[in-house]
Each structure stands twice: as structure tokens, then as C-alpha cells.
Amino acid sequence: MTEASIQTTPLHALHVELGARMAPFAGYDMPIQYPAGVLAEHLHTRKAAGLFDVSHMGQALIEGAGHETVAGFLESLCPADLLNLAPGRQRYTQLLNENGGIVDDLMVTRPPGANGALRLVVNASRKEVDFALIRQQMPPAVRLTPLAELALIALQGPLAATTLAGLAPGEGIETMAFMSARPGRLAGVETFISRSGYTGEDGYEISVASTEAEGFARMLLSQPDVAPIGLGARDSLRLEAGLCLYGHELDETVDPIEAALAWSIQKRRRVEGGFPGAKRIQGALAHGPNRQRVGVRPAGRAPAREGTEIVSAEGAPIGIVTSGGFGPSVNGPIAMGFVERAHAAVETPIGLIVRGKPLSARVVTLPFHPHAYYRG
Amino acid sequence: MTETRYSKDHEYVRVEGGEGVVGISDYAQQQLGDVVFAETPPVGKALKKGDPAAVVESVKAASDVFAPISGEVIAVNSEVESTPGLINEDALGRGWLFRIKLADPNELTDLMDETAYAGFLKTLA
Numbered sequence: 001m002t003e004a005s006i007q008t009t010p011l012h013a014l015h016v017e018l019g020a021r022m023a024p025f026a027g028y029d030m031p032i033q034y035p036a037g038v039l040a041e042h043l044h045t046r047k048a049a050g051l052f053d054v055s056h057m058g059q060a061l062i063e064g065a066g067h068e069t070v071a072g073f074l075e076s077l078c079p080a081d082l083l084n085l086a087p088g089r090q091r092y093t094q095l096l097n098e099n100g101g102i103v104d105d106l107m108v109t110r111p112p113g114a115n116g117a118l119r120l121v122v123n124a125s126r127k128e129v130d131f132a133l134i135r136q137q138m139p140p141a142v143r144l145t146p147l148a149e150l151a152l153i154a155l156q157g158p159l160a161a162t163t164l165a166g167l168a169p170g171e172g173i174e175t176m177a178f179m180s181a182r183p184g185r186l187a188g189v190e191t192f193i194s195r196s197g198y199t200g201e202d203g204y205e206i207s208v209a210s211t212e213a214e215g216f217a218r219m220l221l222s223q224p225d226v227a228p229i230g231l232g233a234r235d236s237l238r239l240e241a242g243l244c245l246y247g248h249e250l251d252e253t254v255d256p257i258e259a260a261l262a263w264s265i266q267k268r269r270r271v272e273g274g275f276p277g278a279k280r281i282q283g284a285l286a287h288g289p290n291r292q293r294v295g296v297r298p299a300g301r302a303p304a305r306e307g308t309e310i311v312s313a314e315g316a317p318i319g320i321v322t323s324g325g326f327g328p329s330v331n332g333p334i335a336m337g338f339v340e341r342a343h344a345a346v347e348t349p350i351g352l353i354v355r356g357k358p359l360s361a362r363v364v365t366l367p368f369h370p371h372a373y374y375r376g
Numbered sequence: 377m378t379e380t381r382y383s384k385d386h387e388y389v390r391v392e393g394g395e396g397v398v399g400i401s402d403y404a405q406q407q408l409g410d411v412v413f414a415e416t417p418p419v420g421k422a423l424k425k426g427d428p429a430a431v432v433e434s435v436k437a438a439s440d441v442f443a444p445i446s447g448e449v450i451a452v453n454s455e456v457e458s459t460p461g462l463i464n465e466d467a468l469g470r471g472w473l474f475r476i477k478l479a480d481p482n483e484l485t486d487l488m489d490e491t492a493y494a495g496f497l498k499t500l501a
Contacts, residue, residue, distance in 0.1 A: 038435040039410040232409070236435050301413050301457075303433055326412040326435045333413070355431070 009055035010151045010213040018228055025231055026124035028056040033230040041233035042328040045199055046369075049157040050229035051220050058127030059150050059207060060120045062134070064142040067115050073142045074108065074118060077134065079256060079275040081266035088112035090179050090194055092264050094256050095122075095130055100277020101252040102259065104130045105244060109181045109194060119181075119192070121152070121205070123246045151213035156203030156237075158372065159225040164193075164204055166223070178202075178373045189216050195374060198234070200241025200367055202374045239334060240327045242295060242366030248306060248323045249293055249336060257284035258338065260293040260366075291319065292344040295366040296335040296352070298359055303333040304352040310337055311351040311358060318343045321352065329369045339363070380468070381487035383444040384496065388468065389476070391484065396445055399472040400432060400463065403497055409434040411463040416452035416474050423447060423476065425483055430473045432463060445483050447476040 007028045015022060020031035031053065033041060044050055064070040071082040080093035090109035094102045104126040109119040122130045127146070134144050155164060165174040167187040176182070181194035189212050197203035208216050220226050235245070244250050250259055255277060262285060269275065270285055298304055308321040324335030335352075343350060346365050351358035380390045386404035389396040405411065413433040423429050423443035430441035452474045456462050463471035478484075488496055 032436075033409060037410050039412075042435070232436050302415065302431075303413055303438065305438055326433070328412075328435065 007056075009053055010210040011053045011055060011153075011217055014214050014217060015053065015228075020228070020230060026056055028124060030056060031228070031230040033232045034228050036227065038230070038232035038236060039328050041227065041229045042236050044227045045157045045201060045229055045233060045237055046329050047158065048225040048227070049155055049159040049163050049203075049223075050199070050233070051217060051226050052154040052156065052229050052234055053151075053217070054154050054205065055151040055210075055213065056124035057152055058120070058122040058124065058130065059147040059152060060122070060127075060131065061117060061145045061147060062120065062138075062142060063117045063145070065116055067110070069141055070116055070118050071110075073138055075269070075274060077137060077276065078106075078108070079265040079269050079278075079281065080108065081268050082108060082118070084266075084268070085110045085118075087114055088180050088182055089177075090181050090196065094250075094261065094264070095133060096256075096276040097252055098276045099252075100255040100280040102246075102250045102254055102256065103133060103252060105246055105250055105261075106130070107194070107196065111192070112182045119147075126246060147207075149210050150207050151210050152205060152207050153213065153217055153220070154197050154199075154203060154205045155220060155226070156197045156199040156201045156229075157225075158202060160201070160203040161374065163220070163223050163225055167219075173204075175376070176374075178375065186216070187219055191216075198241070198243055199237040200243070200369055200371045200373075201237075202372055235323075236325060236328055239323050239325060239336065240329055240367060240369040241371060242336065242368060244293070244336075245323060249338075254338075255281055255284060255289070257281055258289040258291055258293065288341055291338045291340055293322075293336060294339055294344050295364040295368060296321065296324070296337050296350070296361050297364045297368075298333040298335065298352060298361045300359060301333060302354055302359060304335050304354050304359065304361070308335070308337075309353040310339055311353060312343055313349045313351070315351065315358065318350070327368055334368045335361075336366070379489070381444070381484055381489060382493035382496075383442070383487055385442050385444075387441055387444040389444045389484075389487065390468070390472075391478070391481075394478050394481070395450065396447065396476045396478055397472045398429070398441075398444060398474050398476055400441060400467055401493070402467045405464050405467040405471070408432065408439060409436065411460040414456045414460045414463060414473065416454075416457060417449050419449050419452060421449045423449060432460070432473075441473060443476070444487060445476065446479040448479070449474050450477050451475040
């Protein structure tokens with residue numbers, strides 16, 4: 001990606017005005033951190049409400065004659081049960097290649113009242129690949145429309161619900177179910193709201209017209225408990241929450257079972273198959289994957305970064321760290337990585353080769369920081 | 377009398393007699409962001425100028441600290457290992473990393489003084 005072709009989001013000028021340190025991410029010039037810094041931004045999100053610009057992500061609409069047509073088509077590419085996705089609900093799933101490897105991970109939402117339309121949110125770095133794959137596979141009765149004129153703003157943290165509800169009193173924003181979505185008017189702005197996010201906290205992702213995005217973001221930032229949060233803290237928050245990031249935990253060689261995402265494949269699909277790589281994935285479900293994504297807790301204070309080799313207690317290579325750093329809420333180093341199945345059990349002692357020396361560590365359960373999703 | 381000199385890698389050495397106190401510059405700590413881990417070299421280690429000597433890590437990234445000057449490590453700042461944030465708060469003071477016995481004071485002339493370093497930082501902006 002050359003500098004000349006770098007893209008910006010509708011909030012770019014606002015980030016600069018807020019003093020953000022900007023850097024290229026997935027082809028976009030994005031805020032890495034604001035003057036408060038990654039630690040403060042991370043901790044603010046865990047105790048109040050953080051505003052994230054995620055407009056670089058790809059939003060799109062898939063339409064066709066009836067839910068069965070559209071969901072049926074998407075089921076030919078994804079292992080989630082989308083036929084039984086109720087109006088107003090959303091699901092996390094993966095686009096798969098013919099080997100069952102993950103082309104991308106995404107959110108699929110059936111808008112309330114929709115019968116023949118699904119909204120997608122895909123990763124910024126993968127949207128061209130995703131849209132090309134969908135277009136290549138879709139039957140004439142289905143069409144894909146990228147929603148490039150929409151911004152996406154996440155509001156995450158324990159005070160996100162009261163903050164957002166205050167902008168639309170009586171609309172029931174605070175009682176929306178986790179992983180539900182609907183259109184809504186917030187402080188006079190037409191939005192599409194989902195109760196979801198990628199921080200492990202309660203929160204919302206709000207889709208809004210690009211032209212209204214800056215005014216909307218400024219209005220949110222003027223609320224007492226809201227602070228802007230950069231991609232640095234977004235990464236430490238999702239790592240503490242044990243969530244995968246494409247290009248780190250996930251790529252085209254990794255299948256959903258290895259990635260410990262079996263929970264995102266509903267029973268009907270496990271039994272029926274009918275998605276790319278079904279044979280490999282059903283085999284891994286039945287017999288266990290050869291390698292598996294695990295949480296890793298280094299014993300000392302030294303973080304183990306992405307690419308760190310993981311060895312067994314005896315020193316044999318068994319895997320690699322895919323995301324690693326410091327968890328501000330955990331107040332210590334944390335990592336995720338892939339290890340051979342024989343070493344994947346919780347509490348297995350392992351070693352991490354950091355700067356040429358083995359550091360002791362152990363396999364731990366994910367997440368590192370408990371999820372605080374809204375459960376009614 | 378003390379004098380502080382800087383490397384192009386943003387280490388400083390504050391010269392006190394025949395000894396030098398080494399750390400990272402204020403610019404370096406700002407670029408790094410919140411420091412969450414610091415590892416100092418063992419006391420007694422003989423460092424050659426340019427050797428990796430210490431490690432400082434922020435939430436996102438690890439960075440090697442190179443010896444700006446040759447010599448033997450004679451003391452380390454254990455406080456910075458337990459409270460790495462000191463490097464952000466006071467990089468040139470309580471955030472020092474290690475103390476070195478200068479092997480060759482002539483090496484100091486290869487480093488920048490305050491004025492030269494300030495000029496160097498302007499070229500990075």
C-alpha cells in the first residue's frame with residue numbers, strides 16, 4: 001500500500017484534531033492512540049465508555065428474493081446457521097475457502113423485518129477479497145452492495161448503554177439483547193445499531209451515514225463518560241477478551257476448529273455440512289484438531305510478542321504466538337497462540353523463546369478478562 | 377559537572393566523572409508510549425558500544441536499548457523493573473536504566489550534545 005493510495009475514514013479530521021497519533025492500518029490512516037495513551041484508553045473502556053472509529057471495516061448488504069435465498073447462499077460460504085437467524089439478530093461467522101481455511105471472519109445481521117436482506121461487517125484488510133469471493137460464488141438471484149457511504153462507530157464499556165439510551169429516551173436501547181440489531185434514531189441521527197463489539201465489554205456498533213459521522217461522533221464525545229480510543233487499546237482489549245484478529249490468529253490455513261471457534265458453528269451445520277471444507281471441519285470436530293488456539297500466560301513480566309516460538313516443557317517446538325503483549329486490566333503479559341493438541345490442555349507448562357531465552361509460561365483458559373456482555 | 381549526550385537511537389548517557397548513566401530520551405519514551413516492561417543488563421557485563429544492553433516494552437511493541445558507549449555495567453535501576461512507568465514519567469531522571477564505567481571517554485565525541493540532539497529530532501518531525 002503506497003502512501004498515495006492510503007484511505008481515510010469520515011472521522012479522520014476529528015482524530016487529528018483530538019491529537020491522535022495516526023498510522024496506516026489495513027490501507028487506512030487510523031488513530032493508534034490519543035494523548036491519553038494506550039493504557040489509559042484501555043482502562044477507560046473497561047470502566048466507562050470508549051468511542052472507536054471502525055469505519056475502515058467493510059459494510060455490505062446481500063439481497064435476494066426471500067431470507068432462504070440469501071441465507072442459503074451465505075451458508076454455502078460460511079459454517080454458521082444463517083437460515084435460522086431471526087429478524088433483528090446477528091451472528092459471528094467465517095468465510096471459508098475450499099479447504100475450510102478462514103478467508104475472513106465477519107458479523108452477519110438480519111435486520112428486523114428483513115426477508116431477503118443480510119448486512120455484513122467484514123475486516124478492512126479483507127473486504128476486497130471477501131466481496132470478490134462472494135460475487136464469484138453468488139447466483140444471479142442474489143446481489144451484493146458494499147455500503148461504502150456508511151461510517152461505523154463503536155461505543156464500548158459499562159457506561160455505553162446508559163450513554164446511548166440517554167440520546168434516545170424510551171427507545172429501549174439499554175434493553176436491546178446482546179447480538180441484536182435494529183435501526184434507531186439517536187439524537188436526531190438515523191443509525192443502525194447493534195449490541196455487539198470486540199472489546200469483551202457491553203457496547204454497541206453504530207452504523208451512520210458518512211456525512212453525519214463526524215457530528216455524531218462529536219456529540220457522543222461530548223457525553224460525560226465517553227473518551228476516544230485508538231487501535232492500540234482496541235488490540236489490547238480484544239486480546240484480553242480472547243478474541244481473534246484476522247492476520248494474527250486467523251488466516252487461510254487455519255480452520256475454525258483449530259481457531260477454537262467451534263461455538264460459532266451451530267448444530268445443524270455440524271451435522272449437515274454444506275460449507276467449504278466441511279469434511280476437514282467435521283473431522284476436526286469429531287477427532288480434535290491437530291493444533292489449537294490457546295491462551296498463554298507468561299510467568300514473569302516480560303511480554304511474548306507475535307511470532308514468539310512456543311516450546312514444550314522439554315524444549316521441543318510445539319507452536320507459535322499469534323498475538324502477545326501486555327494486558328492492562330490483567331496487569332501482566334498475555335498472549336494467544338497455536339500449539340499442538342497434546343499441549344493444549346489448560347495448565348500445561350510451556351516455554352516461550354524470548355530474545356533467545358526460554359521463559360516459562362502456561363496454557364490458560366480464555367478470556368483473560370471476563371466478558372461483560374449484556375445478558376438482560 | 378555533568379554532561380548528557382545522545383545517540384541516534386535515542387539513548388542518552390549522562391556523564392558523571394568516569395561513569396555514565398544510561399537511559400532512553402524523552403523523545404524515545406514519547407514515541408514508545410506507556411512502558412510496561414523494562415529489563416536491565418546484569419551488573420558486571422562488559423558492553424561494547426552498540427551492543428543490545430536493555431529492553432523496554434510498551435503495550436504494543438518491544439524495543440532494544442543499545443549501549444551508547446562501551447564499558448562495564450556497574451549498577452542497574454531495579455526500581456524501573458518493578459515500575460516501568462517511571463520511564464514515561466521521568467526518562468532522564470528516575471527512569472534511568474543502568475550505570476556504566478566508561479571504557480573509552482573519547483567515544484563521547486561520537487554522540488550528540490543537547491543542542492545537536494534537539495536539531496536531530498527536528499529532522500525526524
